[in-house]
Amino acid sequence: MIEATLLLMRLTLGLTGMLAVGYVLATWLAPGFTRLERVGAGFGLGALVVTLWMLALSSLRLYFSLPLIMVPLLALAGGLLLVIKLGRRGHPEATPMPLPITPAPYGLWDLVFIGLLVALFLFVVPRALMYPVWAWDAIAMWGFKARVFFLRGAVDLSGFEAHNYYPNLVPLLVTYLSLWMGEINDLLVKIVFPLWGGAFLMLLFGMLRRLGLGRTLALGLTTFFALNGITFTTHLHIVYADLALTYFALGAVGLVYLWLTEAAPPGVLPLAALFFAGLPWSKFEGSPMAGTILLAAALTLLWLRPPRLARRLALLAWPVGGLLLGYLPWRLFATSHGIETGSDHILGFYLTQLLQALPALLIALINPTLFGILWPTTALALVYCGKKIFTTPILFLALFLAGNFLAILLAYAVAPTSPSEFHLYLRGTLDRLLLHLAPAAALVIGEGVNELLLREPSPAADLHSPT
């Protein structure tokens, strides 16, 4: 019992250390963020920084140890904290907006939605902790690599083949927590996934508030997202990288969208850049997805022609830089260690597969088991937005979704799978690919609700106002 308590304490320390690094980073980059948004963003940014640093250590041929990982990162966080404090002393206007003294009391609907979210976590936390790693990709890749990295004390992929060219954010995160625990405990370590899901929902809630939704509506829509179908729930307790990719997709798409609508706090693009970095570092699909976000943003700007168009287009260099920050370190490491990119994603173009994938995609979008009524509601919201799609930055969300649906179909058309197994391949991957896009669907629904209530999306000014 004492041993288990100590193990939990060490795990908590590891999670706290990671969160602290990310929280300070989020505070520094986006001082206008609320505490909830900083926690939501800080969790993923902490994971990103810790794991990229671990990759850097392996590149320098240094073996993992907690002092080597934590001391430089905590020193960096301390330095940033000092910069933030000094900056505030010099510029009091930079201090984030204080919360109202008496926040509005929670209404019945607030309590219903909070209750549903609590119920979700009362299910997924024990589901994560009571069962060992069991899902295929967790055993075959992500969890396996974490075990290897922990035992070898480095990113060392020699002697086995487990899609070695895949990026390593999730394996290294599990390795990091195992280092804190001092052992491989594939039960306890899974707590990171429900927590990451919580961070995702905090971030989503914050973004919906910034779109102008009141607290109750934002809470309701966050609950609507979390409890629509089985896909999101499942990824809160399996060791897959799809939750990480979905989280970074929310950050990247959401922050760029808020920037386009001018509802974002100042300095949001450098923060968005870090979410872009998380995309290629989470999964192989992250790079093309980041490309579609950038393309959608650029096309939206060109179509809408807002004032200072050239400057705004130039500012997209931030997310481009973020993408390179997440892509290049692993590519350079892989190249220098002779890890070749596999051809298991692309071989040729198969029209029959495309024709099979199209109805499968449409069915998955309306399958209540996978996503409940999330996608039909998204379609309805787009219909409600109507002409606004072509006259407002909602165009960005529509382009992102359309581009990625097309990319999914194209990916299936070039997948080197035998005809007899293709339907299994579809069944095993389609829900995950749609999960990556689901955050954009939540934002579209947010705008649909705004449209239905004839509310203008408002900047962050009323973020703290009682609802």
Added chain:
Amino acid sequence: MTLNPPKRPEARWLLPLILVLFALQLGWLTWQLRGDFQDLAHRGWHHSWGTAVREEDPFYRWVTTLKWAIPPQATYVFLDNYEAGKEVEARYHLFPRRHLLLLPDSPPSLLFYTLKQEQASYLLVRDAKPPPGPGLQAALNLGAAKRFNIPGPGLVYRVHPRLIQGGFYD
């Protein structure tokens, strides 16, 4: 009980309709997860979680025994179909032992080449029921593979690559 004062006329019925549909799908989700709820409650009540979940699987118990039989620096060949999903489990639990996968019906040429080239000293067969494939049978005939008596769903052989001197015809 208002979410927000609706402005468009259809908002009066559309938002409640979406809420009702959401509630219905919530019921559907709960129904989908009923097996998980029951299992969680059962395991919570009987304190049978964690490693106890794994130990219910005979394959896991067998692999755990192999950890004692196969030294960590050894290489083994696992005869199985990838699709069965068990070889990845074996690799996960038996690391740092080096893992090589071949199909159960691998011909002697391929199996012998792999055993000699990779200096594998153990051969694991996931399913003990079917008769040995041609490669394994040839190795047994040559005396290059000797069975370990480890109870479980699979078979374990100690392999001596130096005893493989040909003597087969694919």
